[in-house]
Amino acid sequence: METPTVPLVYQRRIQSFVRREGRMTKIQAHALETLWPIYGLSVKTEGQGLIDFDDIFKRTGEKILEIGFGDGHSLVQMAKDAPNKDFIGIEVYRSGVGNLLATIQKEGLSNIRVFCADALEVLEHAIPDHYLAAVQLFFADPWPKSRHHKRRLVQTSFGKLIARKLKVGGTLHMATDWTPYAHHMMSVLGEMAEFENIAGSGQFVPRPDFRPLTKYEKRGLRLGHPSWDLIFRYLGLY
Numbered sequence: 001m002e003t004p005t006v007p008l009v010y011q012r013r014i015q016s017f018v019r020r021e022g023r024m025t026k027i028q029a030h031a032l033e034t035l036w037p038i039y040g041l042s043v044k045t046e047g048q049g050l051i052d053f054d055d056i057f058k059r060t061g062e063k064i065l066e067i068g069f070g071d072g073h074s075l076v077q078m079a080k081d082a083p084n085k086d087f088i089g090i091e092v093y094r095s096g097v098g099n100l101l102a103t104i105q106k107e108g109l110s111n112i113r114v115f116c117a118d119a120l121e122v123l124e125h126a127i128p129d130h131y132l133a134a135v136q137l138f139f140a141d142p143w144p145k146s147r148h149h150k151r152r153l154v155q156t157s158f159g160k161l162i163a164r165k166l167k168v169g170g171t172l173h174m175a176t177d178w179t180p181y182a183h184h185m186m187s188v189l190g191e192m193a194e195f196e197n198i199a200g201s202g203q204f205v206p207r208p209d210f211r212p213l214t215k216y217e218k219r220g221l222r223l224g225h226p227s228w229d230l231i232f233r234y235l236g237l238y
Helices: 008-012 026-039 053-057 073-081 094-107 119-125 146-151 156-165 179-190 215-222
Strands: 063-067 086-090 112-115 132-138 166-176 195-197 228-234
Touching: 026 094, 026 112, 053 086, 053 112, 063 073, 073 086, 073 094, 073 112, 094 112, 119 156, 132 156, 156 166, 156 179, 166 179, 179 195, 179 228
Parallel strands: 063 086, 063 132, 086 112, 132 166
Antiparallel strands: 166 228, 195 228
């Protein structure tokens, strides 16, 4: 698998992540080499058109996009629990992608496809407008230092882009264990006319049963770090 080439326009944009590649296991490396041609997706170059996901999954139905799936375990669990839905995962770390690919094969799943790319690039150039049933953003980097807040993925521009990609009635589901970031996300989305908070203005929702607890979240809860879930519905005002 070749590392995706990032166009100059994306190199100039402030990124919400720092690409720190950890050590890759033999299983992850083998999965990338052998399974990427089956489950991997790449952003088409400008002028080639958007991706037809119905053709890729060989069916119509709800498409769920998860941004930053980490090691992929929770994404796999959601795909197993909802076999009638198709899941599209985005992750910039190749080790996480390799881990997910290996798990997809182990579990025999056919309703997951994977990008190893910048999420904004995927949204802008691969996802059709008003197409997704849901977008999930779980435990994104909170960039806690004030001077780094500009790197946070959840900004008004991000909300506008998500609104363009969701179907009317589709949802943006976010979760974080960093309380200041939870309130930042609430402030950003709460001020956008395109969305309504399904829990009511300024309110968080209990973790839905369909969002699995990750091992990192469990560790955080043991340390007294609560998680916050926010779900906003797209109203079709874009």
